[in-house]
Amino acid sequence: MERVANAIVALRRNPHNRAIQRYIYLVGDHELTPVQVDILETVVNNPGQRMNELADALGVDASTVSRTTLPLVKLGLIKRQSDASDRRLTMMVPTEKGRKQARTIMESRRTMMYRVQSHLPQDRLDAFGELLEAYIGAVNVEGTRILKELRGRR
The missing domain is CATH 1.20.5 (Single alpha-helices involved in coiled-coils or other helix-helix interfaces)
Incomplete structure (x- = not known):
């Protein structure tokens, strides 16, 4: 069991793994965090979720979602939209740029995974x-x- 735990920690802390992540998560000059990528992909796959629904889907609290979405909004990847049935509620929807970036991330991730796996x-x-x-x-x-x-x- 110790071997598996150590390997998982080593993978997470591995500078080469980190370089791959940077390569995949770069948007212009801005590197998205893993949580931001999770939010972007979730919003693209399920547009119109409210903040609390997004938080539940990702297993984080609503304040984390709110704070983490700000850079995504500033980068033009997602936008906040009032819920037509209740103007007090905010929904997250992807922009065309956000959908394109999510596709790029998925394709880059898939390509990189194939390249890594080709060594085994x-x-x-x-x-x-x-x-x-x-x-x-x-x-x-x-x-x-x-x-x-x-x-x-x-």
């Missing part, structure tokens, strides 16, 4: 994919348990 034999990639899917399932089980526990504390 197919049988190891198959095994890694299977183990990674199982690991994600375990994270979901434990994360669900923790979310229930946290809600119970309120």
Whole structure:
């Protein structure tokens, strides 16, 4: 177990991994953060979400979404729009520039993943994919348990 935990931390802190992320997340002179990319992709895939819906979808609080969307609005990637049924509520919608940037990020990510994976034999990639899917399932089980526990504390 220690080996897996150490490998995950090493991957997250790896300067080469960070360079790949910079390459993929660059918008002009501005580098998006992973959370900003998550918000952009979520808004592009589900336009018109309210701030609280977006926060729930990403597992963060509404103030984080509000603060994190400001640079995306300034860059012209998303825009805030009043909800027609309740003017007090704000919805997030992608701009054409935002949709294009999200496509560019997805394509760059896919290309980079193929390039990285090309260094590994197919049988190891198959095994890694299977183990990674199982690991994600375990994270979901434990994360669900923790979310229930946290809600119970309120």
